[in-house]
Amino acid sequence: MRAHSTLTRRLLASTVPVALLLGLGVSPGLADPLIGTKFNSYGLPGGIDTPTAEMLPDATLSATLNYSDLARKNALVFQILPRLTVALRYARFDSQANGVSQSRDYIWDRSFDLRYQFLDENPNGWMPAVAIGLQDFMGTGYYSAEYLVATKTINPRLRVSAGLGWGRLAQSGDIGSPFGDRPGPDEEEGGKPNTDQWFKGDMAPFVSATWQATEKLALTAEYSGDNYACETGIAEDCARDVWLSDKDELKNHINLGASYQWGQNYQLGAYLLGGRQLGLQFSVAMDSSQAPYPSGIEKAPAPVRPRPSPSADPEGWSGAWSADPTAQPAIQKVLSDALDKEGQTLESMSLDANRAEVRIRNRRYMQHSQAIGRTARLMTRALPPSVETLVITTSADGLPTSSVTVRRSDVERLENSEAGQIAAAAQLTDADPRPGNLTFTEGLFPRFSWAVKPYLSTSIFDPDEPFRYEIGAEAVAEYEFTPGLVVSGTVRQRVLGTTEQEGPGSLSAEEYEALDTDYASNGVPRVRSDSRMYSGNDSPTIPRLTLAWYAKPTETVYSRVTVGLLERAYGGASTEVLWWPTNSSLALGAELNRVKKRDFRDVFGFRDYEVTTGHVSAYYQFTDGIRAQLDVGQYLAGDKGATITVERQFANGWRVGAWASKTDLSDEDFGEGSFDKGVSISIPLGWGTGEPSLRRVGGDIRSLSRDGGSKLRVDGRLYDKVRDSQSGQLYQGWGRFWR
Structure with a gap:
């Protein structure tokens, strides 16, 4: 229980400042934030390696690929609020740390960033924009840093930024440790908010200047306290054991770079680190509020027909x-x-x-x-x-x-x-x-519909392989007896892909099946860590085959009962009720499921593992399309705990969110990552094509697939089915009433 309470304190310590940032981010009295156009190597607005106080335009989603001989950094960044930027990074670096496959000498590491701009630039005075940031604040700590930075526009072509940094930004040139020593990272589990490191240890200054040479070309120079000690092999206390020492040590702390804006959305960059290491970078940014076809390309609606006069009819x-x-x-x-x-x-x-x-x-x-x-x-x-x-x-x-x-x-x-x-x-x-x-x-009624179409299944940010995919064909069918009573299912046939059937860890599929157990060595049921056993099958599979009954007992209460093959890994029965008045920002729900684990190959077979899982849930719709959800209950592995989800939906249908689950599994039993967490992105297909459509692309991105905090995946959950016709979503999109 002591481990649990320690993590609980850490979670509280990280949740409170984030909640404050969210609250401040929607304050109506602030001016527009300072907007940046150049991306640094971490994928955020900045210099070359150093941060600035700049933001992206609200609702902008960007991706950055950065390559040098020292590291490869891939970042996904979203401007979730006008003043709050979040980043998910997936970086590769050389290492022979414990757990690295013998067939390779590198690690793919995941990390998260937050940046908040809390002071505005005064364009007519001396006041700069000021931001605070946390870099790699919930990972292994390899790129961990904190900073306070100010940015000032000197003239229309020149911006200067200066700040104080800790962690990676203070490997050299420190001017003291005003807030105490910095403890080492948690190398065993990772994935926890490393609050005990924030703004601790050596503090060092950094500065950058960007000159807009032409409309498309920008030149940047900076002084950085990051001397890449781990990457060059000169450090002895890295977050990961580094064995390659043939990298050249940087000559100095001056970085030089150039970036070229290619069209409205693309940016190419090149830079020189410390007078020795060359790097290249490519970034793409999409402003979700600026659709390629803002008005759509659907046919105009039929005009209103005025009624004839009473004398005429x-x-x-x-x-x-x-x-x-x-x-x-x-x-x-x-x-x-x-x-x-x-x-x-x-x-x-x-x-x-x-x-x-x-x-x-x-x-x-x-x-x-x-x-x-x-x-x-x-x-x-x-x-x-x-x-x-x-x-x-x-x-x-x-x-x-x-x-x-x-x-x-x-x-x-x-x-x-x-x-x-x-x-x-x-x-x-x-x-x-x-x-x-x-x-x-x-x-x-009765009504029958069916379709045959291709499918693409992907897996990204895996610690062993960055990108896995599977392509095939699927047939979907639905038979609705009466409104609310429906049988539906999907049959898939794999054609090709890099996703193969594998056991957890280094076990092959055959070795894992020979173990004949659904439990790990620590006694935790394998409810998701063996999910690859359900992938890569060359024979047809049935991901879902269910009978569902939807009803509305009262004006404000909805209900659902679903039985059958609920998802690729589980079958059984799922029940749910939801209370949600149309004009209420608050909704309350409860779900109860009894499920059994499905066989890896036999589409109608089952394994021995059986569990009862369910949650009580509260949903609340804030202003600006922000939704919060709290689920409390029992998960698939029998662990008990809670999940908090925060999501923002924009008027054009984009949805971006994040979630975190903490249960009574200890950090050690959960394994690497310490608790379940991730982000979700859902983009309406019509946003990019201009054609009206209910289809969406996107999905969940989680740091790791573990067993703790895992939920059942059931199609047709009531909140998602009802939400678009409730007052919050309906009025958010009311501008299209006459379109």
């Missing part, structure tokens, strides 16, 4: 048509066909003389507000003039989620106004779960 205005039993079926058929061309499914409809309600499934538009807006337009064209109240209910695969009620006269009056006006005129409420007098569209 007295029968339509009188409502007498509603007494005709053939009226609604005819109108519903016309509206259903029109909606289908817009990528919407008219699930059901009710109609009387003054009010019409439709329940639609959005099959095309990332922003549900766009689907609602196009539906409202078509309703003005299909309904008799006496119908004034329009109710558009979103159905998430049979689950009625939210209802937008708007007056037809407002739709007619506000068509050419900005979307905020129709938002103010509309009313968003919880959808009534009762069918009432709704009539299903004829011939819609």
Whole structure:
């Protein structure tokens, strides 16, 4: 228990400053942050090796590949808030440390960075922008450093930065240790916030200057306290044992570099470290708020059709048509066909003389507000003039989620106004779960759909191999008996790839199967550490085959029951309930699963390991698209603990987040990494193509795949199914109502 409490204190020590940064990052009173355009070797705005106080434009995602004879650094950087930059780095360096494969003499190491700009530059005065940063603050500590840096624009072509650094930035030229000695890194487990090292040990100055020689060419010079002691073999206390000593020691601490901006998104760079070591760098940056096709390239919606005057259509205005039993079926058929061309499914409809309600499934538009807006337009064209109240209910695969009620006269009056006006005129409420007098569209259920398409499965940031992939074909099928009751499955056939079936550690697949156990030597169940045993099969596999039932017992409660082959590694039963009022920022949920581990090759076979897992969850939607989630419960390995997730979603559909799980497994039992953590990126396909689509690309990036803190992967979890039609997401994208 002592190890647990130590780590808990470390987690608290790291969580508090990060929470403060997040809170400050959304403060409305601050001016725009200082923006940088040049990337340093760590992938962040900076000099060559040294940091600056600059930020990237908000929501920018960048990737940097850096190569020199001393190291290879690959960085993924995201400007998650206007003043908060986060980085995930994957670097290779020479080593013969314990655990390195005998077939190679290097290590691929993962590290995380944070940078926060807390003071603005005054362009008309002497005040510079000032930032604080943590480099490799939760890894093995090989690149660990902390810094306080200021940046000032001298003139439109010249910027100068100066700061104080610790750790890697103070290997030479130190001016003292004002905050005490710096302890050595935790080489055994790593992956923990090394809070006891922050701003400890020697402190040294650094300075850089960047001159914009031309519109595209920038020249940089800097003084750095990093003398690459480990890489050149001159240090004796490196974070990793270094055995190669044939690297040339740097002549001095002056670095020189040049970078060339190639187009709007690409940057090429070259630099000379310490007068001796040459390096090359390539960076690409995408501003997620600046889509290649900002307005999309979909067809324009049908215009609103104004109603004729009462004198021109007295029968339509009188409502007498509603007494005709053939009226609604005819109108519903016309509206259903029109909606289908817009990528919407008219699930059901009710109609009387003054009010019409439709329940639609959005099959095309990332922003549900766009689907609602196009539906409202078509309703003005299909309904008799006496119908004034329009109710558009979103159905998430049979689950009625939210209802937008708007007056037809407002739709007619506000068509050419900005979307905020129709938002103010509309009313968003919880959808009534009762069918009432709704009539299903004829011939819609039961419904069968299928598709055959290629698939690409990738694995990155592996400590043994940077990139693994598998390419093949998959067939997906779905049969919906009635709304909410559906059978679905996927069959895959591998064609080629570098991902092979392997046991954990250095065991081959055959050696691992011969052990006939699902437990590691320390007694921890292998629930994810043998996941490669499910990869690389040449015969067809069935990743998923389930029967799911979705229901809405009350206006604010949703439920799900799923049975079958839930994911590639587990089968069984999963149940879930979610309480989420449409206009609430808070949602509460609970999930309970009983699952058994699937066989590695036999698609319908099972192994002996069986477990009950589940969580209670709280979700909260903050402003600026920021969402926080807390899950508390039991994980697949039987360990108990909690997971915290923070995610930001932008109006264009981009989602970027991070999570961390801590359970009652000790650091030693968990293994390298100490606890489960990672980042997630989800990019709407339509953002890049301009074509409306619900498809996304991206996934999770975790530092290591371990057994502690592992969750079941179940398709159709309620929060994800419902979230896009709730008030937070709906109003965030309301600007596309008239698009």
